[in-house]
Amino acid sequence: MDEPGGLTEQFEQQRPRLKALAYRTLGSLSEADDAVQEAWIRLNRTDTSSVENLAGWLTTVVARVCLNMLRSREQRREDALDLRIPDPVISPESGADPEHEALLADSVGLALLVVLDSLGPAERLAFVLHDMFAVPFEEIAPLVDKTPAATRQLASRARRRVQGKAPAPEPDLTRQREVVSAFFAAARDGKLDALVGVLHPEVVLRADGAAGRARRAVTLAGAELVASQAVTFGSLSPYARPALVNGAAGAVVIGPDGPLSVMAFTVAEGLITDITVLTDPDRLRELDLSAF
Numbered sequence: 001m002d003e004p005g006g007l008t009e010q011f012e013q014q015r016p017r018l019k020a021l022a023y024r025t026l027g028s029l030s031e032a033d034d035a036v037q038e039a040w041i042r043l044n045r046t047d048t049s050s051v052e053n054l055a056g057w058l059t060t061v062v063a064r065v066c067l068n069m070l071r072s073r074e075q076r077r078e079d080a081l082d083l084r085i086p087d088p089v090i091s092p093e094s095g096a097d098p099e100h101e102a103l104l105a106d107s108v109g110l111a112l113l114v115v116l117d118s119l120g121p122a123e124r125l126a127f128v129l130h131d132m133f134a135v136p137f138e139e140i141a142p143l144v145d146k147t148p149a150a151t152r153q154l155a156s157r158a159r160r161r162v163q164g165k166a167p168a169p170e171p172d173l174t175r176q177r178e179v180v181s182a183f184f185a186a187a188r189d190g191k192l193d194a195l196v197g198v199l200h201p202e203v204v205l206r207a208d209g210a211a212g213r214a215r216r217a218v219t220l221a222g223a224e225l226v227a228s229q230a231v232t233f234g235s236l237s238p239y240a241r242p243a244l245v246n247g248a249a250g251a252v253v254i255g256p257d258g259p260l261s262v263m264a265f266t267v268a269e270g271l272i273t274d275i276t277v278l279t280d281p282d283r284l285r286e287l288d289l290s291a292f
Contacts, residue, residue, distance in 0.1 A: 027086030
């Protein structure tokens, strides 16, 4: 067994940060766990007596594993435009548990993860490491086989795309909930004008209802189009249970026969700018929704 302060203890201290890094990079909770586990295996196989900064060493290992996963995923994709909603982190509205809080320390919403998923592997890794974990470009460059200057450009390009497609959300959770509740009330009552009133003119709705090989991915843009879609499914509004989805006001929709969807909202300046919906029955069954 390790002595106090040994490798096992040091690794466990780093585990929450490593999983947060892997989740932001991969958008998958199970793959994030796999990446962290691989780092643990490599740690046990390596003589680290000469490693001065174990946290940095582990960060590099997890980053390399994640980059390989991203590249493998990109090669498997049949359609470059394929939409897959990242794994949501769901908590009761009473508050996230400590593990979730560590995972979402920087309010990583589903909308942001969807945008990150559209980036190339090296671009995504450079952005996550530098902008979210303050890793210097000089340390990121060898991971992506670029010069520090080229790595800086990768992160800068990613940052512009993120800022353009995933605006910073409203920090006040109470205000978020007020806007989301107004959305569901208007949808339930079929009030199209009221729905349009809580939606940003350029709101985007993304839904992934894939089941097995059948894909039903949908992306809608514009307040009137999204409002019309919301009215169509307004009968489901009474089944919506308030939830925190990636730390933001969202909902879990549970019908008489079980879960129907998980809905994440981005609220900025009093309006909904993004709605991300997961309805894939296979993936819903994998989520722990017992609290709802």
